[in-house]
Amino acid sequence: MKLFKKILLVLIVGLTPLILSSCGMQNKLLVLNWGEYINDEAVALFEEMYDVEVSISLSDSNELFYSKLKSGTTAYDLIIPSDYMVEKMMQKNLLQEIDFTKLTNWDASYGDYENNPYLMGLNGIRETMAPGTENYHVPYFWGTFGLMYNKLVPGLEEALETYQWDAYFNPDLRPEGTRVGMYDTAQFAYGTAMLYNDLDPNVVTDETIEIAYDTLMGAGFEMWGDDHLKKAIAADNLDLGFVWTGDFLDMFYVALGEGEGYDDVSYNIFIPDTTFAFMDAFVIPKNARHVDLAHQFIDFFLDPDMAYLNASVIGYPTPLQETYDMITDYVGEDQWLTDWARAYEEYYPDTPDFRGIPFANLDQALIAQLTLMVNNVKTDS
Amino acid sequence: MTNYPVATLQEYGYKDYTVLKKIWKVTSIILVVLIVIMLYISVIMLAIQSVNSSSSVTSFGQFTFKWYGEMFSIRSLNSAIRNTFITSIVATLLATVLGTLIAVGLYSFEKKTRQKLMLFNNIPLLNADIVTGVSLMLVFSLLLPIFPYIFGPTTLILAHLFFTLPYVILSVLPKLKETDPNLMDAALDLGVGPYRALLKVIVPAILAGIFSGMLLAFTMSIDDFVISYYTTGNGFDNLSIWIYGSIGRKSLNPAVYAFSTLLTLMTMGMMLAYQFLMKRGKKHETF
Numbered sequence: 001m002k003l004f005k006k007i008l009l010v011l012i013v014g015l016t017p018l019i020l021s022s023c024g025m026q027n028k029l030l031v032l033n034w035g036e037y038i039n040d041e042a043v044a045l046f047e048e049m050y051d052v053e054v055s056i057s058l059s060d061s062n063e064l065f066y067s068k069l070k071s072g073t074t075a076y077d078l079i080i081p082s083d084y085m086v087e088k089m090m091q092k093n094l095l096q097e098i099d100f101t102k103l104t105n106w107d108a109s110y111g112d113y114e115n116n117p118y119l120m121g122l123n124g125i126r127e128t129m130a131p132g133t134e135n136y137h138v139p140y141f142w143g144t145f146g147l148m149y150n151k152l153v154p155g156l157e158e159a160l161e162t163y164q165w166d167a168y169f170n171p172d173l174r175p176e177g178t179r180v181g182m183y184d185t186a187q188f189a190y191g192t193a194m195l196y197n198d199l200d201p202n203v204v205t206d207e208t209i210e211i212a213y214d215t216l217m218g219a220g221f222e223m224w225g226d227d228h229l230k231k232a233i234a235a236d237n238l239d240l241g242f243v244w245t246g247d248f249l250d251m252f253y254v255a256l257g258e259g260e261g262y263d264d265v266s267y268n269i270f271i272p273d274t275t276f277a278f279m280d281a282f283v284i285p286k287n288a289r290h291v292d293l294a295h296q297f298i299d300f301f302l303d304p305d306m307a308y309l310n311a312s313v314i315g316y317p318t319p320l321q322e323t324y325d326m327i328t329d330y331v332g333e334d335q336w337l338t339d340w341a342r343a344y345e346e347y348y349p350d351t352p353d354f355r356g357i358p359f360a361n362l363d364q365a366l367i368a369q370l371t372l373m374v375n376n377v378k379t380d381s
Numbered sequence: 382m383t384n385y386p387v388a389t390l391q392e393y394g395y396k397d398y399t400v401l402k403k404i405w406k407v408t409s410i411i412l413v414v415l416i417v418i419m420l421y422i423s424v425i426m427l428a429i430q431s432v433n434s435s436s437s438v439t440s441f442g443q444f445t446f447k448w449y450g451e452m453f454s455i456r457s458l459n460s461a462i463r464n465t466f467i468t469s470i471v472a473t474l475l476a477t478v479l480g481t482l483i484a485v486g487l488y489s490f491e492k493k494t495r496q497k498l499m500l501f502n503n504i505p506l507l508n509a510d511i512v513t514g515v516s517l518m519l520v521f522s523l524l525l526p527i528f529p530y531i532f533g534p535t536t537l538i539l540a541h542l543f544f545t546l547p548y549v550i551l552s553v554l555p556k557l558k559e560t561d562p563n564l565m566d567a568a569l570d571l572g573v574g575p576y577r578a579l580l581k582v583i584v585p586a587i588l589a590g591i592f593s594g595m596l597l598a599f600t601m602s603i604d605d606f607v608i609s610y611y612t613t614g615n616g617f618d619n620l621s622i623w624i625y626g627s628i629g630r631k632s633l634n635p636a637v638y639a640f641s642t643l644l645t646l647m648t649m650g651m652m653l654a655y656q657f658l659m660k661r662g663k664k665h666e667t668f
Contacts, residue, residue, distance in 0.1 A: 030615060031616075035628065043456070055616025056456075056457055057618055057626065058618070058625075060625065060626055060628055064626075073532040073614040074614035074615050289529075
């Protein structure tokens with residue numbers, strides 16, 4: 001009997017800490033974030049300051065954010081989905097309003113554009129969201145799409161600056177023999193074609209699909225790809241392509257890190273005045289258990305210095321005007337900080353005439369229609 | 382005497398296959414090498430990438446071990462690795478103890494009953510991971526009103542216990558069959574109590590089976606994704622969940638390659654140990 005008791009004792013001793021550990025959750029902030037999307041140093045500072053533990057889980061798509069929120073096995077305190085998902089979650093009543101009075105660093109009076117503490121580039125994105133959404137989110141990072149081009153083609157840069165989207169879609173307006181590629185996602189192809197035609201890129205009807213088909217056919221794309229586009233342009237196998245600005249910058253920063261000069265890199269990106277953009281934002285789910293702590297966390301990352309520290313490891317631009325100014329105003333010896341300031345200024349425009357439009361969350365049936373149209377373009381051309 | 386021509390071997394119907402045999406031997410070696418390369422090329426690529434200083438997979442910078450150091454400095458990766466080991470070690474130890482006891486208990490049944498019971502043991506083994514994962518999640522969700530934070534280490538370890546237990550039972554039972562059925566009686570006759578007899582007589586006799594079951598359970602547990610994905614929560618992510626979550630917008634950090642290489646080496650080492658134990662167990666039979 002003794003041995004049996006011993007075994008039982010071992011099992012109890014083994015299992016108790018496990019069950020107890022789940023009780024020690026009182027001071028643990030549960031965050032759901034994208035991969036490599038926060039500066040661990042800043043998180044450690046937050047933990048030290050408030051004497052809490054921050055646990056960060058990762059998600060790789062907006063849909064995963066949604067399903068994790070709905071499944072209910074974990075009550076996340078703070079999640080960071082993108083624009084359209086914030087809207088969807090709000091409409092499905094999954095979020096709680098953010099109490100802006102608790103955010104000491106949120107200063108609506110900062111900045112000169114309609115008393116907004118955020119960059120002007122963000123306004124286009126926020127305007128397209130459903131009314132009321134602004135009470136539920138605090139922007140975290142944002143980004144744009146642009147036209148990456150090969151600097152070795154004479155006249156291409158000028159053509160882009162003069163004609164913008166027209167140079168991308170109209171072969172007559174760009175240097176002869178320019179090899180053009182398109183991102184292989186039906187909604188991206190359709191959306192850009194709509195921008196070229198001055199139509200709303202997030203409305204799909206039979207006529208607009210027809211227009212998009214003609215536009216895409218007329219553009220003479222030689223290559224459809226995703227990651228390949230930027231590599232092909234860097235390798236001088238392609239001259240122009242629609243890419244994520246963040247993707248371009250990843251590659252650009254690596255090239256700078258390997259000792260290439262800012263102006264010696266053989267490729268560059270042009271950001272049209274009206275282009276696609278996205279924004280990721282902090283939201284607090286309705287069933288969050290540490291609401292105050294979540295507000296403190298948001299507030300912590302609204303602090304311009306913390307936002308600066310955070311932005312220094314993330315390739316995407318900060319939405320905060322004050323932090324943006326801190327980055328772009330850099331004057332000094334440090335080569336990296338100088339390049340960084342220049343890249344921010346050139347690729348993340350802070351001018352009133354820039355407008356970023358987020359991609360809407362289209363219905364599956366519409367996506368299927370667009371995919372069919374794009375496949376027709378590929379086979380017919 | 383006429384000189385009859387001496388018949389050659391060919392005339393007796395002998396066919397000379399030495400050349401063909403040689404060709405066959407060479408082709409078979411080439412084929413085996415090709416197959417082995419095809420099987421292991423992914424692992425080799427991973428190992429190469431883990432010592433590549435450039436984080437781009439298409440170009441090789443310099444030989445470096447920096448990713449091996451970095452995997453412990455990335456906060457979330459570090460905790461994911463820790464969680465993986467905590468889960469696997471605790472679940473394996475529990476599964477080994479419980480599995481051995483269950484196997485001994487099962488063995489004392491009549492053969493027919495035992496076979497029926499073994500069916501229950503085998504169903505979780507053969508069941509699809511996703512079914513196991515989702516059904517366990519549903520079961521644990523029932524506890525949510527009582528323990529709001531139940532999801533996490535507790536559920537993850539219980540789930541791992543659930544799918545590793547059958548492996549331990551399966552590798553202990555055959556060893557029990559090899560032992561003398563009168564061993565227990567003899568021990569009792571010689572004056573030890575039943576539990577002491579179990580520990581001092583039965584367990585040493587089936588030790589090789591217990592160890593091999595333990596290794597099997599550990600290798601199954603450490604790389605599990607599907608079941609873990611559904612049964613964890615509250616930020617307690619293991620490595621495979623972390624990797625799945627981090628391949629969203631950016632390419633994977635090469636530290637993951639470094640850890641995967643280490644994990645592969647460890648699994649290989651364990652499989653070798655398993656083979657070694659099985660062999661040693663076989664040798665002992667002859668005594």
